Amino acid sequence: MRIPEMLMQRYNKEHLSYSSLKKALTDIALFDLHMKGKVEYKSDALEFGSMYDAILFDLDRAKATYKVLSNQEILGMCSGKTASSKRPEATAEFKEIKEKMRIDLFDSGVLVCSQEDWDQAIAMVDRLRVCGILDTYLKGDYQKEVYGEINGVIIKGYLDCLGSGFISDSKSTRSVDGFRYDVNKLCYDIQAYLYCKLTGIDDFYWVVQEKTYPYLPAVVKCSQESLFRGEMKFFNAITKISAWLNDDSAGETDYMTFEV
Numbered sequence: 001m002r003i004p005e006m007l008m009q010r011y012n013k014e015h016l017s018y019s020s021l022k023k024a025l026t027d028i029a030l031f032d033l034h035m036k037g038k039v040e041y042k043s044d045a046l047e048f049g050s051m052y053d054a055i056l057f058d059l060d061r062a063k064a065t066y067k068v069l070s071n072q073e074i075l076g077m078c079s080g081k082t083a084s085s086k087r088p089e090a091t092a093e094f095k096e097i098k099e100k101m102r103i104d105l106f107d108s109g110v111l112v113c114s115q116e117d118w119d120q121a122i123a124m125v126d127r128l129r130v131c132g133i134l135d136t137y138l139k140g141d142y143q144k145e146v147y148g149e150i151n152g153v154i155i156k157g158y159l160d161c162l163g164s165g166f167i168s169d170s171k172s173t174r175s176v177d178g179f180r181y182d183v184n185k186l187c188y189d190i191q192a193y194l195y196c197k198l199t200g201i202d203d204f205y206w207v208v209q210e211k212t213y214p215y216l217p218a219v220v221k222c223s224q225e226s227l228f229r230g231e232m233k234f235f236n237a238i239t240k241i242s243a244w245l246n247d248d249s250a251g252e253t254d255y256m257t258f259e260v
Helices: 003-011 018-026 028-035 044-057 059-065 071-075 092-107 115-131 179-185 188-199 224-246 248-253
Strands: 066-068 111-113 141-150 153-162 167-173 204-210 217-221
Touching (some): 003 028, 003 224, 018 028, 018 224, 044 115, 044 167, 059 066, 066 115, 115 204, 115 217, 141 188, 167 179, 167 188, 188 224
Parallel strands (some): 066 111
Antiparallel strands (some): 141 153, 204 217
16 A cells, blocks of 8 residues: 555545654654644744744735734733733733733634734844845745655645745744754755655755844755755655554654764
């Protein structure tokens, strides 16, 4: 039985993605939880990244999706005791009201962000516009779905930007200079390999930007070496997934090996 059929039988979905392949490389048990929809990651960095991408690719839609929630708005719903305290944002009442507002807005399809985060994301996108990157390496069709087969495995993903003869992917980072290490550590090379293979496009760029002022940006081209490394990781992940699908106990003996 082929991998797509085995995936459909076990998870009711026939495709894999960059995220699922990355998790298979780390821990096949984590891959299993991910495929079952039981793994959910939440962090301030991920939430900021999602908002940043929304502003970058469609500002009007971002404005409709996000509600900028200021401390003053929350304080207006707090008691006089909380409002007059030295650090009202640290009080239980403030936190409870803020969380209730977040949940109520989420239920109506609106996400909450702080004024500080919104202003920072706007400033970061403005720098991309001023230096010309927005109109060059981020010009094209946004969030373009790709779906196809690689060596008998069905892959689904979304391109940040499908340009004229190139693919670009937006990444925020602590350090532009350190991004070269993130490519391997965070398996961005797998993502590049998958998308180049599915589209038949050879030129893949990461548009990288630091998250601290003055928001230094960089255009990083994916090398043939990185694409090759991504291909090797892809086949390594597929080998592990195939073993897992054919033998449930394979995950029980899965462990990492490395040398330091």
